[in-house]
Each structure stands twice: as structure tokens, then as C-alpha cells.
Amino acid sequence: MSFPHLDLAANAHDRAGVRRVDADWLAARWADPETRVLVVAGTRLRPVDGAPDWRPSAEVPDGTRVLLGERGGRTWFAVLVDPAEAPGERGDWVGLRAVLPRFAAGVVEEAPLLFHAIGMAEWHWATRHCPRCGGRLEPRSAGHELRCPDCGKAQFPRTDPAVIMAVTHGDADDEAILLGRQHSWPEGRYSTLAGFCEPGETLEDAVRREVMEEVGVPVGEVTYFGNQPWPLPASLMLGFTARALTRDVHVDGEEIETARWFTRAEMKAALDDGSVMIPAGVSISSSLLEHWYGARLVSPGW
Structure with a gap:
């Protein structure tokens, strides 16, 4: 088995960026019966049997068309509609987390x-008015640009860099990983630490600052691990491994309720007896944990 296994970062599609301003090409691809479209009401989708409902373009309502790109010989779009005008019942529409079990x-x-x-x-949902003059923004470039008709200011999609880290300490015989839990989580749930990068800050320094702020542990060496998109609502999760300089923990009491060191033996025992739950499946946190542990980890209930 190879690590890391950043499953959600694989299978990238061709975003066809040069086609976003090609009106004739866009019209032809939209009319193609092989084209598939996902309808999004505000920020929510309506799954069918737990899967995203990709439909032919002839079967979707009017809305803002967003070109996603090409893959597998097809062109893929999203259509953004107002939640008040979305077909079906309101409860049919769910957030992205509802389909993560499929992954x-x-x-x-x-x-x-x-x-x-x-x-x-x-x-699109969060960026409706021009930050310069307050004018109502209009979509351009197949949904990838919003322009103000009043002052001409253009807006482009934003992604917030967030660091997520496996903090470890010790040598091979007693190496331990530091996990934390938030107040709102169910009893026994722990995860890797994470936080947002601030302006003018390197990613490595963001790792050190977040660990110090949340659990009071100084960090030395920081090594890049991998990255994974996480549009909840607009993050790119940048994974790192980080070497702690001490195991003394002083939680902030705000974001983190408690933090705990686990050796590999302690991790296995806690998962086996069900006293601890950790991220499982396809999250980058799971990838970080399994890379450290050296094997797949099973944690029912997360």
C-alpha cells in the first residue's frame, strides 16, 4: 500500500479554461446529449440514491451556467439556481457533506x-455585490468571473488556504501523534489540528502558529505532505507533518477542548475498544493519520 492516498485530489478533469469565452463552443457542448449537468440550489444539491444527480442539459432548469470542463469524452457543467426556485421539496436539497459517504x-x-x-x-452565493461600489455582479467567462456593470470591477473565485498537520514527537520506539477535539464533537472524537493561513504568512509558519495557539506546543521541522480541495465553503487543505519540541500540552479552551498524544499501540487499542473515533475514508486528515500509522485505520462512527 502506498501513502499518501489523497483520494479526493485524484482524477482531475480538464477545466477547459480557454473555452470559457468561446460562445459557439459552449453552445454546442450544452446542446450535446452526452453533456452532463449538476443543478445546485444556492450551495446545495439534490442527490439520487446518495449520488450527485448529473443530468442531460435538456433536463435541467434555467440558471447560471458554470463550465466545469471535460472528462471521459463528455463536457460537464453546473447550473446554479435560486433555492426558492429549486424543483422538488426543500428537504430534498442537502449540503456537500451528505454525499461524502459515497466517496x-x-x-x-x-x-x-x-x-x-x-x-x-x-x-457565487457569497459574492453577489461589487466590493468597490455595491453594484450587482453579473457572471462572465462561463461562470468563472463576476463583473460589476456599474464600475467594471471584476471578481474571480477565491480559495482559502488552510493548513492541516500531523504533529508528532519521539523516536521510532515511542513516537506519538497529537490529536485534538472540539467542544461540539461527540464524545471520543479526535482529529488532526488545522487552521487558516493568515496574510503575509508562509504555510510552514501557519502550521507552527496554529499548533501553538490551539494546544501550546512549539513545533520545529515542518514538511509538506499533500493537498486536497475542500469547498466547505472554499478551502484548499494543505497537509503537513510537523515535529513537536515537547509533549507538554496547554489547550486554548476555545477551538480545542482537549488534546491528547497517541502512540501507535495506544491508537490501535483505542480504536479497537471504541473509546476513540478518528477521521476515516477520504479526508486528508485520514491520509495524514494512516501515513503516520503505516496502515489503514478503521473508525466506525465518524
Whole structure:
């Protein structure tokens, strides 16, 4: 088995960026019966049997068309509609987290397309007025640009860099990993630490600052691990491994309720007896944990 296994970062589609301003090409691809479209109401989708409902373009309502790109000989779009005008019952429409179990079950090929669609929907939903003059923004470039008709200012999709880290300490015989838990989580749930990068800050320094702020542990060496899109609502999760300089923990009491060191033996025992739950499946946190542990980890209930 190879690590890391950043499943949700695999199977990228061709985003066909040069086609976003080609009106004739866009019209032809939209009319193609092989084209598939995901309808997003605000920031929510309506799954069918737990899967995103990709439909032919002839079967979707009017809305803002967003070109996602090409893959597998097809062109893929999202159509963004107002939640008040979405077909079906309001309870039929769910957030992205509702379909993540599908990816955990191994169906990850469509993840980049879905993340692209939801990420764009989140941006459109949150960015409706010009920050310069307050004018109502209008979509351009197949949904990838919003322009103010009053002052001409253009807006482009934003992605927030967030660091997520496996903090470890010790040598091979007693190496331990530091996990934390939030107040709102169910009893026994722990995960790797994470936080957002601030302006003017390197990613490595963001790792050190977040660990110090949340659990009071100084960090030395920081090594890049991998990255994964996470449009909840607009993040790119950048994974790192980090070497702690001490095991003394002083939690902030705000974001983190408690933090705990686990050796590999302690991790296995806690998972076996059900006293601890950790991220499982396809999240980058799970990838970090399994890379450290050296094997797949099973944690029912997460």
C-alpha cells in the first residue's frame, strides 16, 4: 500500500479554461446529449440514491451556467439556481457533506467535478455585490468571473488556504501523534489540528502558529505532505507533518477542548475498544493519520 492516498485530489478533469469565452463552443457542448449537468440550489444539491444527480442539459432548469470542463469524452457543467426556485421539496436539497459517504465507499472519480461545482456555487452565493461600489455582479467567462456593470470591477473565485498537520514527537520506539477535539464533537472524537493561513504568512509558519495557539506546543521541522480541495465553503487543505519540541500540552479552551498524544499501540487499542473515533475514508486528515500509522485505520462512527 502506498501513502499518501489523497483520494479526493485524484482524477482531475480538464477545466477547459480557454473555452470559457468561446460562445459557439459552449453552445454546442450544452446542446450535446452526452453533456452532463449538476443543478445546485444556492450551495446545495439534490442527490439520487446518495449520488450527485448529473443530468442531460435538456433536463435541467434555467440558471447560471458554470463550465466545469471535460472528462471521459463528455463536457460537464453546473447550473446554479435560486433555492426558492429549486424543483422538488426543500428537504430534498442537502449540503456537500451528505454525499461524502459515497466517496468513503470508494466512488471518488466524480469528486473533482463535484468539488469544482460546489466551490463555484459557494463563491457565487457569497459574492453577489461589487466590493468597490455595491453594484450587482453579473457572471462572465462561463461562470468563472463576476463583473460589476456599474464600475467594471471584476471578481474571480477565491480559495482559502488552510493548513492541516500531523504533529508528532519521539523516536521510532515511542513516537506519538497529537490529536485534538472540539467542544461540539461527540464524545471520543479526535482529529488532526488545522487552521487558516493568515496574510503575509508562509504555510510552514501557519502550521507552527496554529499548533501553538490551539494546544501550546512549539513545533520545529515542518514538511509538506499533500493537498486536497475542500469547498466547505472554499478551502484548499494543505497537509503537513510537523515535529513537536515537547509533549507538554496547554489547550486554548476555545477551538480545542482537549488534546491528547497517541502512540501507535495506544491508537490501535483505542480504536479497537471504541473509546476513540478518528477521521476515516477520504479526508486528508485520514491520509495524514494512516501515513503516520503505516496502515489503514478503521473508525466506525465518524
